[in-house]
Amino acid sequence: MQIRTVSLLCALLLGSTAVARASTAGKACHKLGLSSCPTPADKTLPAAKDMLTWGQAQRVIGFRNDWRMYEGDVFKAGTPSPLPVALQDLSALHYEVDAKRYTLADYLSRNNVTGLMVIKNGRIVYRYYGSGNTPDTLWTSRSLGKSVVSTLIGTALKQGHIQSLDDRVSRYDPQFEHTVWGNITIRQLLQHVSGVAWNEDYTNPASDFSQLTACEAGKDPYACVTTLVNTPDRKPVAAPGNEWSYSSGGAWVLGDVLEKATGKTLAQNLQDNIWQPFGMTHDGVWHSYCKGQHDVGAHGFNATLEDWGKFGLFVMNEGVLPDGRRMLPNSWLKECSDWTRALHSVTPSHPNGTYGFEWWHNDVPATASHVAPRNGMTAARTLWAIGIFGQLIAIDPEQKLVIVQWSTWPEAEPSFAKQPLEASLMFNAIANGLQK
Template sequence: MKKPDKNLLLALSLATTALLSHGVAAAQHSACGGVPLSVCPTPFDRALPDPKTMLSWDQQDRVVGFRNDYRNYPADVFRHGAARPLPLARRQLGEVSYQVNGHRYSLADYLQRQNVAGMLVLKNGQIAYKYLAHGNSDSTLWTSRSVGKSVVSTLVGVALKQGKIHSLEDKVTRYEPELEGTAWQDVTLRQLLTHTSGVAWNEDYTQPDSDFAQLTQCEARAGTYDCVRDLVTGLKKAHPAGQHWSYSSGGAWLLGDVLERATGMSLAAYLQQSIWQPYGMASDGVWHAYQPGKHDVGAHGFNATLEDWGRFGEFVLHEGRLPNGEKALPDGWLKLASSWTQAQGSISAAHPQGLYGFQWWNNEVPANAQNVEPAPEASLKGSLWALGIYGQVIMVNPAEQLVIVQWSTWPQAEPSFSAQPLEASLMYSAIAQQLRE
């Protein structure tokens, strides 16, 4: 009997291995709800709320929807590299409390009052406290909402450092010349970053016909990119650029689009290349894509684990210093990003220094807050807050070497600053004091 040809056997073996590998990859892809992640997040909820009604979900819908947002929409995956460790701090967070409206609340009270689904406190890069609720785990990918804006603004800093963006004084039309003749034609990148474009945008989360609600409806149907682009490019001018601050997810979407034009990469791909892998994130993440592989939404849609949210905060805290010693951000970027705009609408009695920077918030205890503890003068100063609706937070404080992450399902998308945001600033100040002593 003639012996089988060795080359034929090798070819058959390779083909069999490839088929088996493909089968494993396909099974993994299916197991993660159609998203090709290296590890499937848990818990995996079978029944998901309708994304079209996101602004009217109840509390349980928000829990399930926010931790499964990575598979609610088309998505781009950004891959992790060699994990940067987050060791346990020798000193763990102890009893801590704050006072507001004549009542004192403990950390346990805070978690309940804020509907906290996850919380992480990093002191000097070490875990001083970690909390996960509602079955969430270390592999859960939670959606950022507008915390993603702060990720995009940081990527703008990276692109500036790399020379892919020439200057923050560049007009939008340098990167998107087709915007000549629209309300955006005289707007600079700095004005997009600070939401001082002067272009009208209604961010009201309670109005079913607001611009933000229309953007949400675009996301729930086919042709999302064209739908959102038509919405944003059709906006009208309300004020001269640079004079008025007005929060705008439409402007943030455009900033992300400009960044993709400047880099020639989707947000997910650029994040993976410039931060996620070089800095040492431990898990894959997912970005909501309007055109998979080409365009991710700049206003929100970033999904990652609790600890990787914390690692991103550490990246910002250290101004983009990578493990190899290189800096991914320009010198002085942190100070620049937190130079709160002085435009009308940003300054108030509560925040006389201004409320908003490069898509980071100033959420320190309001200067005019009364009968609170810690008092305004003793509260945590110099923090940058990435904030997303329903209580998503990354707080970065360089002076205290402190990063705090919070996942929440607040009953309201955007409550008054005298409610949950105030209590967050008080609790974070109390945490800083406790870990400092």
């Protein structure tokens, strides 16, 4: 009944959604109630249903217009507190792959980077906008948004909306009581060790993720995705906690649980607990399956480059606000980087584990050879938020360093030996250069 009620509410909004999709960027901006309109205002947008097969130019336009290609909930900025700027020349920094040396300029080109910002000790020391992007561009996170949801789980735990990470999800979201998800815990969803079958293959048109993408481009996405994720045909393939398997389906469940536990959409949670109290500079938009009712737990966070960086600072500062209030549990940052030891998370490339509380461990792979610098960022505790096609936030609390990146990598999920390796090497070089 709960699913049907939400679906009917969403269906009533479909007409306005169609208008928003067809409108110009300016009309979409004002319809959403954004305080300022994102730039550039691209006129022709690629088809949302083809997101996984867009070309490079389409990805640039699509990723910076995601906020108006779907229904969305706005998270409003309060009193902006822009970061101080103390720019440094990083052009001489370099890294090596297969004994070939590449500079920062090479890195930007080789990795299709459309935005890069480096924040050291709370100051912007480097910023780059490419492909026509600007400080007002709202770029989409893809799965980097999972790390934002993880952080909101932390705020809900701190505030008592969630009693324990070891609670079953059905305690907060009864629709899952008699499903394969019913006995899975919040902690297991955070670590992606639910054991529930889910095919995340971005290259397979029949995969669960491809079907999810199709649902998002169609009518009544909440009902469509709910049916996909919660189908009686979905079975366990491993005991909960035993095997790591990346799952946007599980992340969707986690987002839904958070909304039910708090009584707020993801956008409202973000606005109230982080965006306004931490002084973000611009409004953002969260991809919604039903405006004002349900936002997407697996992705869909759209914000400016500086605000991506400020979110990284919020996490790095362990959720401490400018007024001294702490929004995250005391041990949250440590728990996020206690990489799960479940099967498939521990690999020859990452023998200490690959994944934490919806954060990645993207240090230089142990198996990589003929690369430099191998060290720079604090490998054991640096948190990486990663979205397909190269959306990155790297947070090194020990060095007070945050690096954020927008990209349009040629592949959605390249191996650790490709673009993720170059990112870890370049970010190491930046960390080393800023220590001098």
